[in-house]
Amino acid sequence: MVRQADSAGLSATNTKRVTINEVARDARVSKTSVSRYLGGARHLLSDETRDQIERSITKLGYQPNQMARGLKRGHTRLIGMIIADVLNPYSIAVMHGVEAVCQQHGYTLMVCNSNNDERAEGRYLEILQSYSVEGVILHACARSAANLGQIVRYQAPIVLVDRRLADFDTDLVGLDNYQSTITATSHLIDQGYRDLVFVTEALQGFSTRLEREAAFHLTLRRHPECAGFTLALDVNDAEKLDQELRNFLTSDGAGPKAVLATNGVVTLQASQSLRRLGRQLFEDIGLVGFDELEWSALIGTGITTIAQPTHDIGIAAMDCLLRRLAGDRSAPRHIAFRGQLLVRGSTTRNPSERRRAA
Amino acid sequence: MVRQADSAGLSATNTKRVTINEVARDARVSKTSVSRYLGGARHLLSDETRDQIERSITKLGYQPNQMARGLKRGHTRLIGMIIADVLNPYSIAVMHGVEAVCQQHGYTLMVCNSNNDERAEGRYLEILQSYSVEGVILHACARSAANLGQIVRYQAPIVLVDRRLADFDTDLVGLDNYQSTITATSHLIDQGYRDLVFVTEALQGFSTRLEREAAFHLTLRRHPECAGFTLALDVNDAEKLDQELRNFLTSDGAGPKAVLATNGVVTLQASQSLRRLGRQLFEDIGLVGFDELEWSALIGTGITTIAQPTHDIGIAAMDCLLRRLAGDRSAPRHIAFRGQLLVRGSTTRNPSERRRAA
DNA sequence: CTGTTAGCGCCTTCAG
DNA sequence: CTGAAGGCGCTAACAG
Numbered sequence: 001m002v003r004q005a006d007s008a009g010l011s012a013t014n015t016k017r018v019t020i021n022e023v024a025r026d027a028r029v030s031k032t033s034v035s036r037y038l039g040g041a042r043h044l045l046s047d048e049t050r051d052q053i054e055r056s057i058t059k060l061g062y063q064p065n066q067m068a069r070g071l072k073r074g075h076t077r078l079i080g081m082i083i084a085d086v087l088n089p090y091s092i093a094v095m096h097g098v099e100a101v102c103q104q105h106g107y108t109l110m111v112c113n114s115n116n117d118e119r120a121e122g123r124y125l126e127i128l129q130s131y132s133v134e135g136v137i138l139h140a141c142a143r144s145a146a147n148l149g150q151i152v153r154y155q156a157p158i159v160l161v162d163r164r165l166a167d168f169d170t171d172l173v174g175l176d177n178y179q180s181t182i183t184a185t186s187h188l189i190d191q192g193y194r195d196l197v198f199v200t201e202a203l204q205g206f207s208t209r210l211e212r213e214a215a216f217h218l219t220l221r222r223h224p225e226c227a228g229f230t231l232a233l234d235v236n237d238a239e240k241l242d243q244e245l246r247n248f249l250t251s252d253g254a255g256p257k258a259v260l261a262t263n264g265v266v267t268l269q270a271s272q273s274l275r276r277l278g279r280q281l282f283e284d285i286g287l288v289g290f291d292e293l294e295w296s297a298l299i300g301t302g303i304t305t306i307a308q309p310t311h312d313i314g315i316a317a318m319d320c321l322l323r324r325l326a327g328d329r330s331a332p333r334h335i336a337f338r339g340q341l342l343v344r345g346s347t348t349r350n351p352s353e354r355r356r357a358a
Numbered sequence: 359m360v361r362q363a364d365s366a367g368l369s370a371t372n373t374k375r376v377t378i379n380e381v382a383r384d385a386r387v388s389k390t391s392v393s394r395y396l397g398g399a400r401h402l403l404s405d406e407t408r409d410q411i412e413r414s415i416t417k418l419g420y421q422p423n424q425m426a427r428g429l430k431r432g433h434t435r436l437i438g439m440i441i442a443d444v445l446n447p448y449s450i451a452v453m454h455g456v457e458a459v460c461q462q463h464g465y466t467l468m469v470c471n472s473n474n475d476e477r478a479e480g481r482y483l484e485i486l487q488s489y490s491v492e493g494v495i496l497h498a499c500a501r502s503a504a505n506l507g508q509i510v511r512y513q514a515p516i517v518l519v520d521r522r523l524a525d526f527d528t529d530l531v532g533l534d535n536y537q538s539t540i541t542a543t544s545h546l547i548d549q550g551y552r553d554l555v556f557v558t559e560a561l562q563g564f565s566t567r568l569e570r571e572a573a574f575h576l577t578l579r580r581h582p583e584c585a586g587f588t589l590a591l592d593v594n595d596a597e598k599l600d601q602e603l604r605n606f607l608t609s610d611g612a613g614p615k616a617v618l619a620t621n622g623v624v625t626l627q628a629s630q631s632l633r634r635l636g637r638q639l640f641e642d643i644g645l646v647g648f649d650e651l652e653w654s655a656l657i658g659t660g661i662t663t664i665a666q667p668t669h670d671i672g673i674a675a676m677d678c679l680l681r682r683l684a685g686d687r688s689a690p691r692h693i694a695f696r697g698q699l700l701v702r703g704s705t706t707r708n709p710s711e712r713r714r715a716a
Numbered sequence: 717c718t719g720t721t722a723g724c725g726c727c728t729t730c731a732g
Numbered sequence: 733c734t735g736a737a738g739g740c741g742c743t744a745a746c747a748g
Contacts, residue, residue, distance in 0.1 A: 017513060019725055030735045035727055046733060061508050066488040067428045068725035071740050076425070078489075086450055086457075096444055099471055103478070108485050111469040113457055120461070127466050130424040131436075150419050155375060271656055281656075295653040298629055298639075377741055388719045393743055404717060426741035429724050 018060045027056040038064055070132050079107045079321065080128035080156075082121060084141040084163075086113040089264060090291055090310060091139055094161055097314020098137055105322060107134070118142045122149045129154065135321040137314075140165050143205040157324035159317045164207040171320040173313050173335045177208060180306050180339030181215035184260055184288045187304070189223055191347050193286045194255025196220065196228035197248055199270055200262035201235055212262050212290070227254040235265065241273045249277070249285065256349065258286030264293050271299055282346040292342060301345025309337050376418045385414040396422055428490055437465045437679065438486035438514075440479060442499040442521075444471040447622060448649055448668060449497055452519055455672020456495055463680060465492070476500045480507045487512065493679040495672075498523050501563040515682035517675045522565040529678040531671050531693045535566060538664050538697030539573035542618055542646050545662070547581055549705050551644045552613025554578065554586035555606055557628055558620035559593055570620050570648070585612040593623065599631045607635070607643065614707065616644030622651050629657055640704040650700060659703025667695050 020038075024031045029049055036044055037053045045053070056062070070076035079102055083091040095111060102109045110133065114121035121141050125148060128136055139161045142148050145168035151158070160172040188196060198216045203209045213230055220228045231248075233241050249257060261267040267289030274281055281287075281300025289296075292307035316335050378396075382389045387407055394402055395411045403411070414420070428434035437460055441449040453469060460467045468491065472479035479499055483506060486494055497519045500506050503526035509516070518530040546554060556574045561567045571588055578586045589606075591599050607615060619625040625647030632639055639645075639658025647654075650665035674693050 017725095020727095021725080031726080032728085032735055033733090036734090039727075044733065049734080061511055063484060063488050063508075065429070065490065065725055066485075067425045067434070067490050068740090069727075070425045071423070071429055071742090072725080072727045074740080086454055089447075092444055092450060096471070099444075108482075108489075109470065112467065113454070124466075126421060127424075130421050131466075132423065132425050150421075268652055268656075275656060293653075294626055295651075295657065298626075298633060298658075299653065299656045375741095378743095379741080389742075390719060390744085391717090394718090397743075402717065407718080423741055426724090427743075429726090430741080430743045432724075 017065070018062045020062070020064070023053065023056045023060060023062045026060060027052045029053060074132075075134055076132045077107050078110055078131065078133040079135050079137065079318075080110045080112065080124075080131075080133035081137040081139075082112045082114055082124050082128070083139045084114055084116050084121075086115075089293055090162070090308070093310030094139070094314040094317070097311040097316075098318045099314070100311075101315055101318035101322070114141055116141045118147050122147070122151075125149070125151060125154070129156065135159070135325055137161055137317050137321060138165075139163065143207075144168075157321060159320045159324075161313065161317050162208055166205075169332050171317075171324070171333050171335075173317040173320060174208065174337070175308050175313075176336035176338050177211035178215045178218075179336075180290070180308075181212045181260075182219050183339065183341050184290075184306050185216055185219040187341055187343070188258045188260065188286055188288060188347060189219075189226055191258075191286065192256055192349050193258035193347075194226050195248075195251075195253030195257040196226060196260060197257075198228065198230045198260045198262065199241075199266050200230065200232055201266060202232050209262055216260060225254065233266070233269070235269070238269070238273065238276075241269060242276055245270070245273050246277055249279075256286065257284070258288070258347070261287065261289035264289065264291030267291065267293075267296075267303060267305070271303070286349070287346040288341075290339070296342070297344060301348070304344045304347040305342050306339040307342055308339055313337060375423070376420045378420070378422070381411065381414045381418060381420045384418060385410045387411060432490075433492055434490045435465050436489065436491040437467050437493050437495065437676075438482075438489075438491035439467055439469045439495040439497075440472055440482050440486070441469065441497045442472055442474050442479075444473075447651055448520070448666070451668030452497070452672040452675070455669040456676045457672070458669075459673055459676035459680070472499050474499045476505050480505070480509075483507070483509060483512070487514065493517070493683055495519055495675050495679065496523075497521065501565075502526075515679060517678045517682075519671065519675050520566055524563075527690050529675075529682070529691045529693075531675040531678060532566065532695070533666050533671075534694035534696050535569035536573045536576075537694075538648070538666075539570045539618075540577050541697065541699050542648075542664050543574055543577040545699055545701070546616045546618065546644055546646060546705060547577075547584055549616075549644065550614055550707050551616035551705075552584050553606075553609075553611030553615040554584060554618060555615075556586065556588045556618045556620065557599075557624050558588065558590055559624060560590050567620055574618060583612065591624070591627070593627070596627070596631065596634075599627060600634055603628070603631050604635055607637075614644065615642070616646070616705070619645065619647035622647065622649030625649065625651075625654075625661060625663070629661070644707070645704040646699075648697070654700070655702060659706070662702045662705040663700050664697040665700055666697055671695060 020031050020034050024034050033049055034053055042050055099109050112124040118141055133156055135156050136158045138158055140163050144166040145151050158170050160170055162174045164172055200209050220226055231244055259270050261270050288304040290306045292305045296303045296305050378389050378392050382392050391407055392411055400408055443449055457467050470482040476499055491514055493514050494516045496516055498521050502524040503509050516528050518528055520532045522530055556571055558567050578584055589602055617628050619628050646662040648664045650663045654661045654663050
């Protein structure tokens with residue numbers, strides 16, 4: 001049984017990191033040869049030298065110091081990713097895709113969480129730069145590049161995910177918000193819902209939310225038989241949400257009522273609120289939410305969702321980055337994936353159908 | 359509107375990173391003075407020099423290169439965290455706690471996802487080391503240090519989270535699995551359930567699963583009126599789970615039946631399976647699951663859970679790490695938090711009570 | 717108060 | 733095929 005604490009105790013004297021010099025000495029060759037061995041120029045070495053170096057390396061447990069390497073070579077095989085909110089499954093799923101590609105290409109992913117704090121975001125951007133990451137995947141919380149300090153003269157290529165950044169046109173990978181929202185809204189209307197509310201977190205200038213909201217109202221305008229409005233909520237104010245939803249439910253309206261939730265977090269909160277209001281999910285109100293989550297099917301009669309290909313979004317983002325790293329200087333690419341409607345009980349008005357959908 | 363692609367185009371010639379030398383030249387002082395300015399030894403500088411440096415720095419947009427700094431100083435203010443599965447909300451929640459502390463103390467957190475792959479885990483451990491992280495928080499998927507290569511002579515302190523590692527006694531922060539499981543099992547029995555099944559992912563030697571399973575059977579032994587067994591499942595084999603649960607439900611037994619799910623993933627799968635089997639959640643079967651999740655209350659009549667203080671676990675882990683970084687060489691600490699039982703409809707047998715709990 | 721000097725660990729010419 | 737020398741960007745003695 002080895003004890004970390006003890007071994008740490010030794011470390012001051014004993015465990016000092018072994019360097020290329022020691023390997024060279026142990027193998028009775030020059031640093032250069034060791035470096036060549038490491039750098040994939042082994043064919044330049046005699047068999048004897050190579051074996052000797054190999055032996056010394058494993059014997060001493062040598063590992064090259066990437067800091068020194070990075071300093072010398074100017075690149076680090078490091079990719080940075082800043083996400084606006086780790087607690088949002090969307091971010092995690094995207095990150096998962098990004099990571100897969102990183103691994104495939106020998107990059108290491110460094111993930112930072114800005115917690116929806118612009119200042120933290122800016123700081124992380126700087127930190128990543130100072131660690132010489134080769135590229136950055138950014139799920140931004142800032143809405144304008146102006147708030148991101150030196151981002152404009154950032155050396156490393158940046159790929160935006162999900163949300164765009166005003167005044168800063170880079171590669172962007174996300175959802176086709178117009179198509180997706182139109183699909184969702186039309187679906188509600190097709191199902192016979194007439195009185196719709198678009199529930200979102202405070203718009204705050206986030207491109208994603210704005211686009212979805214715009215598309216919602218656009219669709220409504222094509223359907224004069226329907227009514228609809230936007231409800232922007234404060235994530236931490238459950239009471240207000242309850243209040244608003246209660247009003248909505250008890251108000252006169254154009255007909256059957258439904259909620260369109262702009263992301264997974266909101267979907268969850270709307271569901272919780274409906275529960276608190278004592279509603280049967282989803283008897284007298286429809287619900288469709290952006291973001292497919294593992295529990296979507298299990299709540300009430302099942303929640304109809306717009307699924308984003310999160311994993312693919314991550315892959316595509318990383319793909320953009322790799323191109324830039326390979327020297328691509330062409331105009332920024334904007335990739336928008338289509339959302340996929342998954343119909344469940346929450347938008348099934350006919351009871352017999354509903355049973356089937358659930 | 360600035361175009362990243364274009365600015366990248368310039369970068370080859372123009373945007374080359376500005377170094378301390380250029381600042382020094384621009385400010386007409388020596389590197390040393392600039393270094394002192396950066397290193398918080400400003401009081402040693404004349405007002406004039408200080409102002410001059412400050413001006414040059416902002417003018418040139420200088421940012422110290424952490425790689426070089428790290429190389430020189432031997433420390434990097436970098437903490438590494440390896441998590442076994444990003445898709446498990448538990449890991450994310452812990453990471454959230456870790457990150458909060460990191461930020462507080464000026465550390466940057468580098469997160470890697472081993473995806474439950476021992477080899478990836480070992481590789482990441484090496485990579486983190488090669489980037490000279492100062493410490494590592496490890497949610498291990500390997501069960502023995504033997505499979506983790508050079509971990510034994512790792513320089514940086516390692517703090518384990520959730521799961522212990524055979525042959526490697528370090529600081530460990532996790533749940534009191536015995537207490538928690540006993541609480542959960544006793545609760546089921548108190549509620550009148552008599553026929554219990556402990557559902558887990560393949561035990562595979564993970565300390566957490568083993569301990570929970572042991573405590574389950576231990577509790578059962580104290581209650582001869584109850585029966586119980588372990589069901590280890592393959593996460594990807596939904597059919598098998600359905601099959602097993604169907605058998606369980608239709609079998610004769612000691613009385614009312616209930617499931618104890620060993621973590622959030624399993625809880626979800628069990629719920630899905632029950633749904634597929636056409637069961638009303640949770641009329642004729644009880645369920646209590648480890649890990650409180652945001653949707654726990656919303657599924658069926660609400661799922662009773664054992665909540666882990668995930669955020670605090672992260673904080674505590676980071677706390678251990680900070681102590682080690684501060685030079686603490688004492689024996690490894692083992693911190694076990696108590697799980698908290700949150701009772702909901704899934705363990706409420708009396709229909710009227712159930713309504714209230716939901 | 718300030719500058720000079722010598723590396724941190726590694727890679728990369730440039731000569732053997 | 734191999735080694736010596738210089739420098740990446742920065743900090744830390746050591747002298748002024």
